[in-house]
Amino acid sequence: xxxxxxxxxxxxxxxxxxxxxxxxxxxxxxxxxxxxxxxxxxxxxxxxxxxxxxxxxxxxxxxxxxxxxxxxxxxxxxxxxxxxxxxxxxxxxxxxxxxx
Amino acid sequence: xxxxxxxxxxxxxxxxxxxxxxxxxxxxxxxxxxxxxxxxxxxxxxxxxxxxxxxxxxxxxxxxxxxxxxxxxxxxxxxxxxxxxxxxxxxxxxxxxxxxxxxxxxxxxxxxxxxxxxxxxxxxxxxxxxxxxxxxxxxxxxxxxxxxxxxxxxxxxxxxxxxxxxxxxxxxxxxxxxxxxxxxxxxxxxxxxxxxxxxxxxxxxxxxxxxxxxxxxxxxxxxxxxxxxxxxxxxxxxxxxxxxxxxxxxxxxxxxxxxxxxxxxxxxxxxxxxxxxxxxxxxxxxxxxxxxxxxxxxxxxxxxxxx
Numbered sequence: 001x002x003x004x005x006x007x008x009x010x011x012x013x014x015x016x017x018x019x020x021x022x023x024x025x026x027x028x029x030x031x032x033x034x035x036x037x038x039x040x041x042x043x044x045x046x047x048x049x050x051x052x053x054x055x056x057x058x059x060x061x062x063x064x065x066x067x068x069x070x071x072x073x074x075x076x077x078x079x080x081x082x083x084x085x086x087x088x089x090x091x092x093x094x095x096x097x098x099x100x
Numbered sequence: 101x102x103x104x105x106x107x108x109x110x111x112x113x114x115x116x117x118x119x120x121x122x123x124x125x126x127x128x129x130x131x132x133x134x135x136x137x138x139x140x141x142x143x144x145x146x147x148x149x150x151x152x153x154x155x156x157x158x159x160x161x162x163x164x165x166x167x168x169x170x171x172x173x174x175x176x177x178x179x180x181x182x183x184x185x186x187x188x189x190x191x192x193x194x195x196x197x198x199x200x201x202x203x204x205x206x207x208x209x210x211x212x213x214x215x216x217x218x219x220x221x222x223x224x225x226x227x228x229x230x231x232x233x234x235x236x237x238x239x240x241x242x243x244x245x246x247x248x249x250x251x252x253x254x255x256x257x258x259x260x261x262x263x264x265x266x267x268x269x270x271x272x273x274x275x276x277x278x279x280x281x282x283x284x285x286x287x288x289x290x291x292x293x294x295x296x297x298x299x300x301x302x303x304x305x306x307x308x309x310x311x312x313x314x315x316x317x318x319x320x321x322x323x324x325x326x327x328x329x330x331x332x333x334x335x336x337x338x339x340x341x342x343x344x345x346x347x348x349x350x351x352x353x354x355x356x357x358x359x360x361x362x363x364x365x366x367x368x369x370x371x372x373x374x375x376x377x378x379x380x381x382x383x384x385x386x387x388x389x390x391x392x393x394x395x396x397x398x399x400x401x402x403x404x405x406x407x
Contacts, residue, residue: 024363031287035284044229048285082274085275
């Protein structure tokens with residue numbers, strides 16, 4: 001059975017905050033970040049020199065809800081020391097009224 | 101191979117012939133123009149070297165005039181001998197073959213590298229958004245060797261004009277071109293704000309992006325990619341390589357973590373050690389026993405030392 005959402009979401013839009021952490025611990029430092037704002041037509045904010053939050057937990061305390069955490073995975077055999085994409089990606093969301 | 105563009109005046113055929121006859125391994129200029137060992141360590145560590153106002157302003161002004169006249173198209177002579185591209189008096193040839201510029205290029209990719217492509221990147225402004233972060237070309241799976249890109253800024257680039265952004269130390273990351281566009285901000289990223297004539301020499305796998313030009317003026321960044329045609333082994337001025345003080349500085353430089361690397365900074369240092377071993381020819385060089393420890397396999401051939 002599908003239950004009703006805890007709060008009405010009509011008229012609300014999603015804001016996403018991607019945080020990349022120094023470690024899998026959500027208390028560890030933010031080393032990269034991105035924002036995607038479904039509530040407005042604004043371009044992503046890419047001009048701030050400092051992250052919006054020092055840690056993922058700090059963002060949670062400000063009302064962001066964690067919706068995905070990257071899994072911990074062992075590297076494939078032979079690629080133990082390789083580096084590629086940023087690890088420890090945390091996706092958080094807020095639902096807010098759309099802005100004109 | 102034909103030059104990219106028609107020279108304004110004929111180049112001296114004798115000079116061109118002499119340049120073509122140089123054996124691939126022979127240097128074209130003296131060691132005083134080459135990079136030092138510590139500068140090479142900086143390149144290995146952060147993936148780029150920046151030299152402010154390296155090209156004289158009058159040559160930059162000439163290049164700007166040639167760019168605005170449409171003399172430089174991109175991707176026209178892929179695979180050419182770099183020595184033959186942009187014959188003098190074209191400004192690009194004059195700048196990139198200045199001894200101080202050529203010395204840096206030869207230190208990284210050797211004498212007479214292959215021209216891969218160039219591109220006069222233009223942002224006409226005012227634009228509202230930044231370019232996505234990316235690594236050039238395709239995934240680079242090569243276990244050894246590297247191309248370089250040379251970014252020449254032929255006019256002053258103030259902050260509002262948005263020069264090229266680099267992520268220091270990202271050149272060992274094997275990613276697929278602009279798939280990293282999801283990353284909007286990286287702690288430690290640097291934007292190139294500079295005076296005319298500044299040149300950045302960078303490992304071609306370094307993450308980078310063009311920043312928005314908020315002004316109504318044109319903004320140029322003249323990019324050149326070069327492939328090495330020799331083994332990249334001790335190509336810089338190695339006179340100081342065995343100096344203990346220099347060795348200490350090399351270790352300090354290679355051990356310096358970038359703020360965005362977090363838990364993976366040790367893996368990054370292992371990549372640096374691997375490249376340093378390759379370009380110095382010293383398979384025993386290590387930091388903190390990283391490779392020495394993980395490569396230790398006494399069961400595969402341990403021979404007890406006689407007591």
